[in-house]
Amino acid sequence: MIFATTGSQMPFDRLIRVVDEWAATHPEKKIVAQIGVTDLVPANLETRTTMPPSEFAQLVADAELVVGHAGMGTILTAFRHGTPVLVLPRRGDLQETRNDHQFATARRLADRPGLHVALDEASLLAALDRLSGCDRPEPIPPHASDELIDFIRGFVQGHREGSTPNTPS
Amino acid sequence: MSRLTTRNTRPRILAVASGGGHWVQLMRLRPAFEDADVTYVTVQATSKEDVPETSTFLVVPDATRWDRFRLVRMALRLFWIVLRSRPDVVISTGAAPGYFALRFGRWLGARTMWIDSIANAEELSMSATRIRPHATMVLSQWEDVAERTGVEYHGAVL
Numbered sequence: 460m461i462f463a464t465t466g467s468q469m470p471f472d473r474l475i476r477v478v479d480e481w482a483a484t485h486p487e488k489k490i491v492a493q494i495g496v497t498d499l500v501p502a503n504l505e506t507r508t509t510m511p512p513s514e515f516a517q518l519v520a521d522a523e524l525v526v527g528h529a530g531m532g533t534i535l536t537a538f539r540h541g542t543p544v545l546v547l548p549r550r551g552d553l554q555e556t557r558n559d560h561q562f563a564t565a566r567r568l569a570d571r572p573g574l575h576v577a578l579d580e581a582s583l584l585a586a587l588d589r590l591s592g593c594d595r596p597e598p599i600p601p602h603a604s605d606e607l608i609d610f611i612r613g614f615v616q617g618h619r620e621g622s623t624p625n626t627p628s
Numbered sequence: 629m630s631r632l633t634t635r636n637t638r639p640r641i642l643a644v645a646s647g648g649g650h651w652v653q654l655m656r657l658r659p660a661f662e663d664a665d666v667t668y669v670t671v672q673a674t675s676k677e678d679v680p681e682t683s684t685f686l687v688v689p690d691a692t693r694w695d696r697f698r699l700v701r702m703a704l705r706l707f708w709i710v711l712r713s714r715p716d717v718v719i720s721t722g723a724a725p726g727y728f729a730l731r732f733g734r735w736l737g738a739r740t741m742w743i744d745s746i747a748n749a750e751e752l753s754m755s756a757t758r759i760r761p762h763a764t765m766v767l768s769q770w771e772d773v774a775e776r777t778g779v780e781y782h783g784a785v786l
Contacts, residue, residue: 467648467672511674512651531649531747535656535786560747567749567770571786599786603656606783607743607769611660614741614765615639615717 461591462522463492466530467509470495471555474547477580478526479503481587488591491518516540524590526583529561529576538573541598545575545590547583572596642715642738644669644706644729647690650722650745651675656785657721657743667713669706669725684713688725703728710736721745721785723755730759741765744773746784752777 463478465471475494482490482503492504493515510518519525520540527533529548537544548561565576573596577583602608641664645654651670655678666683668675671690679685688705691698702725710718710732718733718740720726730740744756746769752760760766760779767782768774774781 511677512672513674513677531745532647532652533649535649535652538786560750563750564747568786601656602659603653603785604783607767607785608657608660608783610767610782611657611719611741611743612662614739615641615660615664615719617739 460489460491460518460522461524461526462518463490463494463504463526464515464518464533465493465495466528466533468495468530469556470497470499471528471547471549472497472499473553473555473580474526474528474583475499475501475504477547477583478587481584485591491522493518523592524587526587528555529565531564534564534568534574535599538571538596538599539601541573541595543573543575543590543593543595545577545583545586547577547580639664639716640713641666642669642710642713642718642729642733643667644718644720644726646723646725647671647675649747650726651678653721653743653745653785654719657719664717667709667715669709669729671725691724699724707732710738717741719743722753727755727759730763734762734764739764741767743767744769744779746770746786748773752779 479501490504493507496508519536519542522542525537525542525544527546529546546565548565549555551558568574569576577586641661643666645651668679668683669686673687676685689698689701691702706728715733715738718729718738721743722745733740740763742756742759742763744753749770766779768779769784771781
Protein backbone atom coordinates (compact mmCIF):
# COMPACT_ATOMS: atom_id res chain seq x y z
CA MET A 460 0.00 0.00 0.00
CA ILE A 461 1.17 3.52 -0.82
CA PHE A 462 0.01 6.34 1.45
CA ALA A 463 -0.22 9.83 -0.04
CA THR A 464 -0.75 12.72 2.39
CA THR A 465 -1.02 16.49 2.15
CA GLY A 466 -0.46 17.03 5.89
CA SER A 467 -2.86 18.48 8.42
CA GLN A 468 -2.93 22.12 7.39
CA MET A 469 -4.13 22.50 3.82
CA PRO A 470 -4.70 20.60 0.61
CA PHE A 471 -1.97 20.10 -1.96
CA ASP A 472 -3.77 19.36 -5.24
CA ARG A 473 -0.59 19.52 -7.36
CA LEU A 474 0.77 16.52 -5.42
CA ILE A 475 -2.45 14.52 -5.42
CA ARG A 476 -2.97 15.01 -9.19
CA VAL A 477 0.41 13.41 -9.90
CA VAL A 478 -0.28 10.47 -7.58
CA ASP A 479 -3.70 10.02 -9.21
CA GLU A 480 -2.11 10.07 -12.65
CA TRP A 481 0.42 7.43 -11.57
CA ALA A 482 -2.33 5.33 -10.00
CA ALA A 483 -4.19 5.24 -13.33
CA THR A 484 -1.33 3.26 -14.87
CA HIS A 485 -0.80 1.06 -11.79
CA PRO A 486 -4.23 -0.40 -11.01
CA GLU A 487 -2.61 -3.25 -9.06
CA LYS A 488 -1.37 -0.83 -6.40
CA LYS A 489 -3.58 0.08 -3.46
CA ILE A 490 -3.19 3.79 -2.76
CA VAL A 491 -4.75 5.58 0.20
CA ALA A 492 -4.70 9.39 0.01
CA GLN A 493 -5.36 11.96 2.73
CA ILE A 494 -6.11 15.01 0.62
CA GLY A 495 -7.50 17.71 2.96
CA VAL A 496 -10.57 19.83 2.24
CA THR A 497 -10.49 20.34 -1.52
CA ASP A 498 -12.71 20.28 -4.62
CA LEU A 499 -10.35 17.85 -6.31
CA VAL A 500 -11.87 14.41 -6.87
CA PRO A 501 -9.14 11.89 -7.71
CA ALA A 502 -10.40 9.09 -9.96
CA ASN A 503 -7.97 6.36 -8.91
CA LEU A 504 -7.37 6.89 -5.20
CA GLU A 505 -9.12 5.88 -2.00
CA THR A 506 -9.39 9.32 -0.37
CA ARG A 507 -9.87 10.79 3.12
CA THR A 508 -9.96 14.46 4.08
CA THR A 509 -8.28 14.32 7.50
CA MET A 510 -7.68 11.72 10.22
CA PRO A 511 -6.57 11.46 13.88
CA PRO A 512 -2.81 11.15 14.56
CA SER A 513 -3.02 7.47 15.55
CA GLU A 514 -4.67 6.50 12.27
CA PHE A 515 -2.20 8.64 10.34
CA ALA A 516 0.71 6.93 12.11
CA GLN A 517 -0.80 3.49 11.44
CA LEU A 518 -1.14 4.19 7.70
CA VAL A 519 2.44 5.49 7.59
CA ALA A 520 3.67 2.38 9.42
CA ASP A 521 1.75 0.03 7.11
CA ALA A 522 2.73 1.76 3.86
CA GLU A 523 5.56 0.60 1.61
CA LEU A 524 6.01 4.26 0.61
CA VAL A 525 4.70 7.61 1.89
CA VAL A 526 4.23 10.40 -0.66
CA GLY A 527 3.76 13.88 0.77
CA HIS A 528 4.83 17.50 1.10
CA ALA A 529 8.14 18.40 2.75
CA GLY A 530 6.44 19.02 6.10
CA MET A 531 7.99 17.83 9.34
CA GLY A 532 4.88 15.95 10.53
CA THR A 533 5.01 13.74 7.43
CA ILE A 534 8.80 13.36 7.40
CA LEU A 535 9.27 12.67 11.13
CA THR A 536 6.39 10.17 11.24
CA ALA A 537 7.83 8.29 8.24
CA PHE A 538 11.34 8.29 9.78
CA ARG A 539 9.91 7.04 13.06
CA HIS A 540 8.26 4.06 11.39
CA GLY A 541 11.06 3.29 8.97
CA THR A 542 8.89 3.95 5.92
CA PRO A 543 10.54 5.45 2.82
CA VAL A 544 9.12 8.92 2.16
CA LEU A 545 8.99 10.79 -1.14
CA VAL A 546 8.35 14.53 -0.83
CA LEU A 547 7.39 17.31 -3.21
CA PRO A 548 8.16 20.68 -1.52
CA ARG A 549 5.28 23.18 -1.51
CA ARG A 550 5.90 26.32 -3.59
CA GLY A 551 5.44 29.79 -2.14
CA ASP A 552 4.72 31.40 -5.53
CA LEU A 553 1.71 29.08 -6.02
CA GLN A 554 0.41 29.94 -2.51
CA GLU A 555 0.87 26.31 -1.48
CA THR A 556 2.45 27.64 1.72
CA ARG A 557 3.74 31.02 2.85
CA ASN A 558 7.19 30.79 1.23
CA ASP A 559 9.72 28.33 -0.20
CA HIS A 560 10.95 27.07 3.18
CA GLN A 561 10.00 23.46 2.30
CA PHE A 562 12.72 23.49 -0.38
CA ALA A 563 15.28 24.37 2.31
CA THR A 564 13.93 21.66 4.63
CA ALA A 565 14.07 19.08 1.84
CA ARG A 566 17.56 20.12 0.75
CA ARG A 567 18.99 19.96 4.27
CA LEU A 568 17.40 16.61 5.14
CA ALA A 569 18.00 15.03 1.71
CA ASP A 570 20.93 12.92 2.94
CA ARG A 571 18.83 11.21 5.65
CA PRO A 572 18.17 7.53 4.95
CA GLY A 573 14.71 6.95 3.51
CA LEU A 574 14.04 10.53 2.38
CA HIS A 575 13.58 11.09 -1.35
CA VAL A 576 12.98 14.53 -2.80
CA ALA A 577 11.22 15.38 -6.09
CA LEU A 578 11.45 19.05 -7.00
CA ASP A 579 8.70 19.00 -9.64
CA GLU A 580 5.81 16.89 -10.91
CA ALA A 581 7.81 15.09 -13.62
CA SER A 582 10.46 13.91 -11.19
CA LEU A 583 7.74 12.89 -8.73
CA LEU A 584 6.15 10.68 -11.35
CA ALA A 585 9.51 9.13 -12.20
CA ALA A 586 10.36 8.62 -8.53
CA LEU A 587 7.06 6.80 -7.93
CA ASP A 588 8.10 4.24 -10.56
CA ARG A 589 11.50 3.88 -8.98
CA LEU A 590 10.54 3.81 -5.30
CA SER A 591 7.47 1.64 -4.88
CA GLY A 592 8.75 -1.46 -3.13
CA CYS A 593 12.17 0.02 -2.27
CA ASP A 594 14.14 -0.85 0.89
CA ARG A 595 12.98 0.45 4.27
CA PRO A 596 15.39 2.61 6.30
CA GLU A 597 16.18 1.95 9.97
CA PRO A 598 13.49 3.65 12.13
CA ILE A 599 14.69 6.64 14.19
CA PRO A 600 14.28 6.61 18.00
CA PRO A 601 10.94 7.86 19.42
CA HIS A 602 12.48 10.94 21.02
CA ALA A 603 14.67 13.95 20.23
CA SER A 604 18.48 13.88 20.58
CA ASP A 605 19.80 13.38 24.14
CA GLU A 606 21.50 16.76 23.89
CA LEU A 607 18.22 18.56 23.29
CA ILE A 608 16.26 16.52 25.88
CA ASP A 609 18.93 17.15 28.54
CA PHE A 610 19.09 20.85 27.81
CA ILE A 611 15.33 21.29 28.05
CA ARG A 612 15.13 19.16 31.20
CA GLY A 613 17.79 21.41 32.75
CA PHE A 614 15.81 24.50 31.79
CA VAL A 615 12.61 23.03 33.24
CA GLN A 616 14.22 21.88 36.47
CA GLY A 617 16.17 25.13 36.81
CA HIS A 618 13.04 26.43 38.40
CA ARG A 619 13.20 23.80 41.13
CA GLU A 620 16.84 24.55 41.88
CA GLY A 621 16.06 28.23 41.90
CA SER A 622 13.11 28.03 44.28
CA THR A 623 14.24 25.43 46.79
CA PRO A 624 17.54 25.28 48.67
CA ASN A 625 19.99 22.52 47.77
CA THR A 626 19.77 19.68 50.21
CA PRO A 627 23.07 18.11 51.28
CA SER A 628 23.51 14.64 49.84
CA MET B 629 6.84 21.69 55.25
CA SER B 630 5.85 21.92 51.64
CA ARG B 631 9.49 21.61 50.59
CA LEU B 632 9.59 18.10 51.94
CA THR B 633 6.95 16.85 49.52
CA THR B 634 8.06 16.21 45.97
CA ARG B 635 4.68 17.27 44.67
CA ASN B 636 5.13 20.87 45.64
CA THR B 637 8.54 21.17 44.03
CA ARG B 638 7.51 19.70 40.69
CA PRO B 639 7.59 22.50 38.14
CA ARG B 640 4.41 23.23 36.21
CA ILE B 641 4.96 23.24 32.45
CA LEU B 642 2.68 24.59 29.77
CA ALA B 643 3.74 22.85 26.53
CA VAL B 644 2.16 24.38 23.44
CA ALA B 645 2.15 23.58 19.71
CA SER B 646 -0.13 24.03 16.73
CA GLY B 647 -1.00 20.99 14.60
CA GLY B 648 1.00 18.80 12.25
CA GLY B 649 4.78 19.02 12.43
CA HIS B 650 4.86 21.41 15.39
CA TRP B 651 2.89 18.93 17.49
CA VAL B 652 4.95 15.94 16.31
CA GLN B 653 8.13 17.78 17.35
CA LEU B 654 6.71 18.68 20.78
CA MET B 655 5.84 15.01 21.34
CA ARG B 656 9.47 14.06 20.66
CA LEU B 657 10.50 16.25 23.63
CA ARG B 658 8.30 14.43 26.19
CA PRO B 659 11.16 12.79 28.16
CA ALA B 660 12.38 16.31 29.06
CA PHE B 661 9.09 16.89 30.90
CA GLU B 662 9.39 13.96 33.30
CA ASP B 663 9.41 15.15 36.91
CA ALA B 664 7.09 18.00 35.99
CA ASP B 665 3.33 18.54 35.84
CA VAL B 666 2.53 19.14 32.20
CA THR B 667 -0.43 20.83 30.54
CA TYR B 668 -0.39 20.25 26.78
CA VAL B 669 -2.14 22.71 24.48
CA THR B 670 -2.76 22.26 20.76
CA VAL B 671 -5.43 22.85 18.09
CA GLN B 672 -6.77 19.35 17.38
CA ALA B 673 -8.88 17.43 19.88
CA THR B 674 -7.74 14.08 18.42
CA SER B 675 -4.16 14.80 19.53
CA LYS B 676 -5.24 13.88 23.07
CA GLU B 677 -4.37 10.25 22.31
CA ASP B 678 -0.68 11.25 22.09
CA VAL B 679 -0.35 12.56 25.67
CA PRO B 680 -0.02 10.52 28.88
CA GLU B 681 -3.16 10.25 31.01
CA THR B 682 -1.35 11.91 33.91
CA SER B 683 -1.03 15.14 31.92
CA THR B 684 -3.69 17.76 31.27
CA PHE B 685 -4.71 18.25 27.62
CA LEU B 686 -6.43 21.39 26.30
CA VAL B 687 -7.49 22.58 22.84
CA VAL B 688 -7.52 26.13 21.49
CA PRO B 689 -9.20 27.31 18.26
CA ASP B 690 -6.89 26.99 15.25
CA ALA B 691 -6.00 30.12 13.28
CA THR B 692 -3.46 31.43 10.81
CA ARG B 693 -2.05 34.91 10.95
CA TRP B 694 -4.38 35.89 8.09
CA ASP B 695 -7.54 35.25 10.11
CA ARG B 696 -7.73 37.99 12.72
CA PHE B 697 -11.01 37.00 14.32
CA ARG B 698 -9.86 33.46 14.99
CA LEU B 699 -6.46 34.73 16.15
CA VAL B 700 -8.16 36.87 18.78
CA ARG B 701 -10.23 33.91 19.95
CA MET B 702 -7.07 31.80 20.17
CA ALA B 703 -5.27 34.52 22.13
CA LEU B 704 -8.13 34.97 24.60
CA ARG B 705 -8.37 31.26 25.22
CA LEU B 706 -4.60 31.03 25.81
CA PHE B 707 -4.68 33.99 28.16
CA TRP B 708 -7.30 32.16 30.20
CA ILE B 709 -5.28 28.91 30.15
CA VAL B 710 -2.08 30.66 31.28
CA LEU B 711 -3.99 32.48 34.01
CA ARG B 712 -5.58 29.26 35.27
CA SER B 713 -2.57 26.93 35.01
CA ARG B 714 0.01 29.40 36.41
CA PRO B 715 2.99 27.69 34.73
CA ASP B 716 6.57 27.98 35.98
CA VAL B 717 7.78 27.22 32.47
CA VAL B 718 6.16 27.74 29.05
CA ILE B 719 7.63 25.81 26.10
CA SER B 720 6.60 25.86 22.44
CA THR B 721 7.75 24.41 19.12
CA GLY B 722 5.44 26.82 17.20
CA ALA B 723 3.56 28.59 15.97
CA ALA B 724 0.75 31.13 16.71
CA PRO B 725 -0.56 29.41 19.91
CA GLY B 726 3.01 29.17 21.20
CA TYR B 727 3.63 32.84 20.54
CA PHE B 728 0.62 33.86 22.64
CA ALA B 729 1.38 31.35 25.40
CA LEU B 730 4.94 32.61 25.75
CA ARG B 731 3.88 36.27 25.75
CA PHE B 732 1.21 35.76 28.41
CA GLY B 733 3.39 33.35 30.40
CA ARG B 734 6.17 35.91 30.59
CA TRP B 735 3.74 38.58 31.80
CA LEU B 736 2.82 36.27 34.68
CA GLY B 737 6.42 35.50 35.57
CA ALA B 738 7.02 32.15 33.85
CA ARG B 739 10.37 31.27 32.27
CA THR B 740 9.80 30.72 28.56
CA MET B 741 11.50 28.68 25.86
CA TRP B 742 10.88 28.76 22.10
CA ILE B 743 12.25 25.82 20.11
CA ASP B 744 12.07 26.85 16.49
CA SER B 745 10.80 24.11 14.17
CA ILE B 746 13.42 22.00 12.42
CA ALA B 747 11.57 23.03 9.23
CA ASN B 748 13.23 26.45 9.55
CA ALA B 749 16.50 25.23 8.09
CA GLU B 750 17.79 28.50 6.67
CA GLU B 751 16.37 31.27 8.82
CA LEU B 752 14.32 31.66 11.98
CA SER B 753 10.54 31.50 11.60
CA MET B 754 8.58 34.72 11.72
CA SER B 755 7.09 33.61 15.06
CA ALA B 756 10.57 33.04 16.50
CA THR B 757 11.71 36.47 15.38
CA ARG B 758 8.63 38.07 16.94
CA ILE B 759 8.81 36.21 20.25
CA ARG B 760 12.55 36.63 20.65
CA PRO B 761 12.58 39.93 22.61
CA HIS B 762 10.02 38.43 25.03
CA ALA B 763 11.37 34.89 25.54
CA THR B 764 13.84 33.66 28.17
CA MET B 765 15.41 31.26 25.66
CA VAL B 766 15.17 30.79 21.89
CA LEU B 767 16.67 27.71 20.23
CA SER B 768 17.21 26.90 16.58
CA GLN B 769 17.57 23.24 15.63
CA TRP B 770 20.27 24.12 13.08
CA GLU B 771 23.69 25.08 14.35
CA ASP B 772 24.50 27.47 11.50
CA VAL B 773 21.13 29.23 11.74
CA ALA B 774 21.70 29.68 15.49
CA GLU B 775 25.18 31.08 14.89
CA ARG B 776 24.04 33.47 12.19
CA THR B 777 21.05 34.78 14.14
CA GLY B 778 22.57 34.77 17.64
CA VAL B 779 20.10 32.31 19.23
CA GLU B 780 21.21 29.08 20.91
CA TYR B 781 21.64 25.55 19.54
CA HIS B 782 21.45 22.48 21.76
CA GLY B 783 20.58 19.63 19.41
CA ALA B 784 17.46 18.77 17.42
CA VAL B 785 14.36 16.59 17.48
CA LEU B 786 16.09 14.41 14.88
